[in-house]
Amino acid sequence: MRDQAEALRMKLLEQQGQLGKAVAIVSGKGGVGKSNFCMNFALQLAKQQKKVVIMDMDIGMGNIHILIGESASYNLGDYLKGERSLEDVVLSAPYGMDYIAGGSGMSSVLEWTDSMFERLIIAFDELLKDYDYLLFDMGAGATNWSLDLLMSIDDVIVITTAEPTAITDAYSMMKYIHLKDDAKQYYLICNRVLSKQEGEETTSRLQLAMQRFLEKDIQVLGTMPEDLAVRQAVREQVPFSVSYPNAAVTKALRLIVLRFLEEPQIEVAQQPTTFLRKLRNIFSKGRD
Numbered sequence: 001m002r003d004q005a006e007a008l009r010m011k012l013l014e015q016q017g018q019l020g021k022a023v024a025i026v027s028g029k030g031g032v033g034k035s036n037f038c039m040n041f042a043l044q045l046a047k048q049q050k051k052v053v054i055m056d057m058d059i060g061m062g063n064i065h066i067l068i069g070e071s072a073s074y075n076l077g078d079y080l081k082g083e084r085s086l087e088d089v090v091l092s093a094p095y096g097m098d099y100i101a102g103g104s105g106m107s108s109v110l111e112w113t114d115s116m117f118e119r120l121i122i123a124f125d126e127l128l129k130d131y132d133y134l135l136f137d138m139g140a141g142a143t144n145w146s147l148d149l150l151m152s153i154d155d156v157i158v159i160t161t162a163e164p165t166a167i168t169d170a171y172s173m174m175k176y177i178h179l180k181d182d183a184k185q186y187y188l189i190c191n192r193v194l195s196k197q198e199g200e201e202t203t204s205r206l207q208l209a210m211q212r213f214l215e216k217d218i219q220v221l222g223t224m225p226e227d228l229a230v231r232q233a234v235r236e237q238v239p240f241s242v243s244y245p246n247a248a249v250t251k252a253l254r255l256i257v258l259r260f261l262e263e264p265q266i267e268v269a270q271q272p273t274t275f276l277r278k279l280r281n282i283f284s285k286g287r288d
Contacts, residue, residue: 020051020128022275024136024153026146027160028169033191034159036230038137039067040241040250041157044257046096050132053090056102057149058139065101068093069237072101079123080116086123095242098131121280128276150177152279157187157221157260162194162202171209178214186210186218187263189256192226199223219263222256224249 025041027034035058042052056064056076065072072091078084079100092098127134136153138146150156156177160170170188177184188206193199203220210216227249233240241250 020131020134021155022124022128022134022136022153023155023157024138024150025157025159026138026150026173027158027166028171028173029166032159032161032166033224033230035063035137036067036234036240037159037189037191037224037253038135039064040239040253041257042097042099042133042135043093043095043239043241044253045133045261048257048261051130052097052133052135053127053131054097054099054135054137055127056100056137057146058102058137063102064099064137065091067234067237068095068239075101080112080119082115082119086126090127095239121276124279125276147176147180148282149279151181151282152275154183154275155185155187157189158218159189159191160202160206161192162190162198167202167206171206174206174210174216174218175214178210178216182214182216186216187260188218188220190223193223194226196223196225199225221259221263222252224252224256 025034025038035056038054042054045052054064070091070093074084074089074091076089079086079089089100090098091101124134136149138150156174158170158174160166174186188203190199190202193202200223203223207218207220210218225248227240227247229244229247230240230249233243236243240247241253244250
């Protein structure tokens, strides 16, 4: 009866358009500026009157709080182990969005208990009711854990640079996910470009590869230039879009956010329960 009542409540929330959207932000390799993008992307979504929370899913290596000069009192691990409530670990940034710090010091995901997985799904359920966007800042590369989570999320933002290794790894990441779930929707961004042409050539190359070899269309959101403002902002521990609102990289980011919001997306009324159902099924099979 409890499950039926919960399903009915979720159905009602869907019909009222009150459920948020889960979006994963990934990269094939480290060093492409993924977490920095995620933080500033969230802040610009907030400026568009969207309620956003970031979940730092880089288990043991989370750094979202460092980028904004905050000290995270509690993290995801504290919640999963039952030591803190979800309200305790959802932290407010001083720039208009919330976040949950990564589980520094957490055990390997392989050592998680059944209750940890259950608490994780409960957290996602509650967050989707409270926020317009739940952004998953995934760890660099692919692990069994991150791929299981990505199998549940319908929209994936892929960050690459123009470096050959970054392009290859970005393609490999999308290919791997696509072969397991060909319904995924991908958004592509080329970061740290030296010229607009370099960025467009990189995104076109990945677009063509996905179309030619996998018959999959991906949406290009744009490119972001190499900008000293980013490096300076990291040192200052203040998001670059806050410290340097007129920098070229911030202007490029604003356009990316507007394109993302304008893109046709999976209907909100269908996506959240699909996400939670897929996640529960995947984790249940993994624990059998």
